[in-house]
Amino acid sequence: MPSLAEARSKENAFVAGEADIIVVGAGHAGCEAALAAARLGRRVILFTMTLDSLANLPCNPNIGGTAKGQMVREIDALGGEMGRLADLHMIQYRMLNATKGPAVMSPRAQMDRTGYQRGMKQVLESEPLLTLIQQEITGLLVAGETGDRKVEGVIAATGSLYIASDVILCPGTFLDARVIIGDSVRSSGPDQLAPACGLGDALTALGLPTRRFKTGTPGRFHRRSVDLEQMELQPADREAKPFSFENEDDPSWRPAAELPCYITWTTDETKKLLSDNMDRSPLYSGVIEGIGPRYCPSIEDKIVKFPNHARHHVFLEPTGLDTHEMYASGLSTSMPEEIQRAMLKTVPGMEQAEMMRPAYAIEYLCVDPTVLELSLEVKGIEGLFLAGQINGSSGYEEAAAQGLIAGINAVRRQQDKDPLIIDRSEGYIGVLIDDLVTKGTNEPYRLMTSRAEYRLLLRQDNADARLSPIGYEIGLLSEERWQRFLKKQRAIEHEKERLSAVRVRKSELSDRILQDAGSTPLKTTARMYDLLKRPELNYEMLAPLDPERQELPPSVRESVEIQIRYEGYLRMERDRVERFKKLEHKCLPSGIDYERIRGLRLEARQKLSERRPQSIGQASRISGVSPADIQVLLVYMEQWNG
Amino acid sequence: MDMDTIAAFSTPPGESGLAVLRISGSHAASICDRLFVPSSSRFAKPSAMVGYTLAHGYWGKIDEVVLACFRAPHSYTGEDVYEISCHGGQAIRQAVLDSVLAAGARPAGPGEFSRRAFFNGKMDLTAAEAVMDMIGAQAEKQAQAAYRQLTGGVSRVIHERTDHLYGALARLEMLLDWDEEEERPEDRELLVCELEYAERELRLLADSFAGGRIIREGLAVVIAGSPNVGKSTLLNALSGRDRAIVSNIPGTTRDTVEVDLTLDGYLVHLTDTAGLAIDSDDPIEREGIVRAENALRTADLILWVLSPPLPPEDERREEEVRIDRCLAEGKEILFVLGKDDLRLTLSAEKDPAHYAVERYPDLPSMTWSDRSEDDLQRLKETLVRFIESGSLMSPVEGSEIAAHDQVKSHGEGQSHGLLTHARHKTAVDRAVELVKKARADLQAGLSFDLVAISLKEALTELSTITGEDVSETLIDKIFSRFCIGK
């Protein structure tokens, strides 16, 4: 690994550029990182393998979903780009889990894929301090010795050097990638894009532990060749809602389109065909070595693991406004083309399907994220940050969130400010990063609501309330937006106060309204506030009993309703958070020598020395560190402070 | 976290004259107030020591105790500390601890009193190091105990008993994270059913707490049977010394004979009884029989010895009545088919074992002869297994033990030896309450996300016993049970 001085002293050395921060990779992670850094006033160079494919959505072109939808709203609240762009290129909107409770209500939207990509390119190009360069990065400039290194820039495939004191690597699924379809194994990135070779070796040379993960995608089919009439229709929600606070409650905002999806099912024949040909699956023949995600199995995987399921659903989803390609969710596979084509014949409505892109599996190199600080900086290599799929995560939103945080923290490092760390009680972003960094992952990591301890607090409706203050303080939210945010919060508080003052008297009207809703009639009077707590009632229904009520923006009404209805549960959850925070705020000094702390068990000593957690809270989540070890640490810290 | 009130015995376990239960925390006074007659507030002066009766609704009056009170900050921990000195018998100690926990205290963790003392400035830095050592050492011991649990039958049973709960929460989480559709009525119904199962399983687990005492206090084994079947010989063989007089004159053992022995490190209290002959005129013998009956009542396990020759019809009937009575009281019985060496020459209808097996096909049995080292070994192994797993069944197929019934030995789920600490019991009890609440919430129409909170909390409580990572286990269950993904 050359240092800048070494590289420069070589014959014909050429320094092609210099910036405050270099971002390698213009996927969802890289774009957010570069934008955040540039918007915070840094000069940024963003590298991509090709300028024709920025912010690609190589799999299903949808953004959001359970936990992910909440996180897109969080990214927006911190001042990220994803929510805004998604609002512009949305071609179908659905609120998932609408009846299962506010904690799990999750927005998801289908994207116009190329529209999204073009949109991101425009945003990047119009950012004054950001330079976009098509150039493969094959090496890093690093000075210093193991354990005390410092990044100085990058080396491009052309041999040119680019200098920066902070480098954020976001190479996604491109590192030493291979694409696998049956017996065909080729060195390639997604969508026939060139793989990145060289950068992976540089990471290994730095001593970072790497491994290979795998993921896959189904084929794409021409709309005219699929018999959609035969399939079940899944319409968009009647009322679409934007991800971004900036479009919230704006009556003129509309999604670009409201296209439906279609559902069909595999059959016994599908099952038989795949079972009979399992020996041709690279997944089972051993060709694929990378570890795939359990939540995203290929169709042959589902048949092997769930032999009793008679059929599996297949969703046909639009992929854009400028194309007839349809994405067949559920048919992901790495079977040879021959089997893929035979399989289509067994799925009702797809018998004649024209396959425009075959399904494939892709294997790529990634890094064990436990080598990172919670800021996403690599431990022991000053200024080197990793974000996105390279950290073992999977998913556009997961990548974007990490990119945003890495971008912010690279800037803060240069400004000598404490890194921004969102904790597990503040956002899914915190859950995601803490899980990766503290626990590590053995498969491509996807966020799920069940990973959050304080799910009831991490809702989509309050993402702005949770994180806008941070976004504003960091400097990514405009003053105008901040004032609008404050106004919304005041409106919520005001309405809650008003509702607790409104008394509803027993009357014929109240009896009727309550009875119609299956609720018990009033004895004498009740506070409107308390009526809203009854699960069978809602704000809308009670309108006739509340004549003073003003028309409120929908987002304000939603927040008021949830805050009142779940008040008791929210309070309990907040109590738990308070206890959690106590340990989170007990910082462990970086120089601590765990070998010398008496009473720590051997395993705990090793794990703590290796991982070097930043707080007692983080230490408690490392596997192998027991509650008793934490008690020992608490005693030790007390002593240390004293 | 440190605000709650903790309790634990500060005297070591085992029989001793006096035991001291220490309660520390801001609620110590109110807990004692609730437990004592007369009200403790009258004597809640610093370090007052007065005799009082500890009473608690459920247990009634428990014991005459001495209560000492040390007000914060003038106490060991720097918090309000109450110390209850009660009589040292294990039943009393258990009842005292149970009632203190029921009144709102939480069992103390390793080194917790000392840790609180440290945080409240009651110790200097060198003392703190000692505290750290102690926590470390205790944790090591606990880790070893936990390891034993995880590798033994205990863990199997706990896993079995929490399986439905995991299943229910896995289904719920699957619906929340992966289903994406709106709720269907059948989702709710299915969950209610699953939670009913889960609750039942947890209750069985809670009921098995009695067995935890066995590990701490020893297993009470009583040898019963007609005169002259070889009971005293059995006791001598197990204890490895001639403790009871053996003779071929029926009724030789007139009093109960007690021996304490250890098997594989476990304490066993063995009691030999007078032969349970009927209609004895001898007052000494009659007294022996009464004592035998008393011993049977406190037994964790009865070795009921049946040996040839076949007793007369009326004696057999009488014996059956006694066996039935013990079973009705929920006693565990293992038939020891004695004098096996004589059995060879015996026709089935002359063998009492034959009748027993026929009449009590569900009870386990094993053959035994005082001439066989193997038999002794097998019996010892059976006792150890019973202590560890609560089951008399051999896990090895084809074992002679209870070959006629490999499935179950006794009332479903009475797994002795499962929960070894009061802490475990508290955790399981809390879990039961939380599951109950979740079910009620479901039935009341609350949304799934809220129901999930109680269920996850229940599993978290249980994970304090198993050391499992709830989140990870849950995710594993979701992926292994449900076909998820695009």
Ligand SMILES: Cc1cc2nc3c(=O)[nH]c(=O)nc-3n(C[C@H](O)[C@H](O)[C@H](O)COP(=O)(O)OP(=O)(O)OC[C@H]3O[C@@H](n4cnc5c(N)ncnc54)[C@H](O)[C@@H]3O)c2cc1C
């Ligand atoms: C086939 C396939 C299937 C997938 N399926 C799913 C799925 O089912 N569910 C799911 O959640 N996610 C899936 N994903 C993952 C999702 O696409 C990624 O998680 C997400 O795009 C990662 O974002 P990223 O920013 O980390 O990297 P990417 O979006 O991969 O972007 C990487 C960027 O880095 C650039 N780059 C790479 N190396 C270099 C270099 N050396 N020099 C210069 N530029 C470089 C590339 O040009 C690109 O711009 C799938 C991905 C693929 C390819």
Ligand SMILES: Nc1nc2c(ncn2[C@@H]2O[C@H](COP(=O)(O)OP(=O)(O)O)[C@@H](O)[C@H]2O)c(=O)[nH]1
């Ligand atoms: N053959 C044989 N005799 C035994 C066995 N066990 C005990 N005996 C004899 O049976 C008689 C009664 O034994 P004892 O232990 O006093 O019986 P108890 O009255 O039930 O206590 C003694 O003579 C023993 O030696 C055995 O396994 N086989």
Ligand SMILES: [Mg+2]
């Ligand atoms: Mg005897």
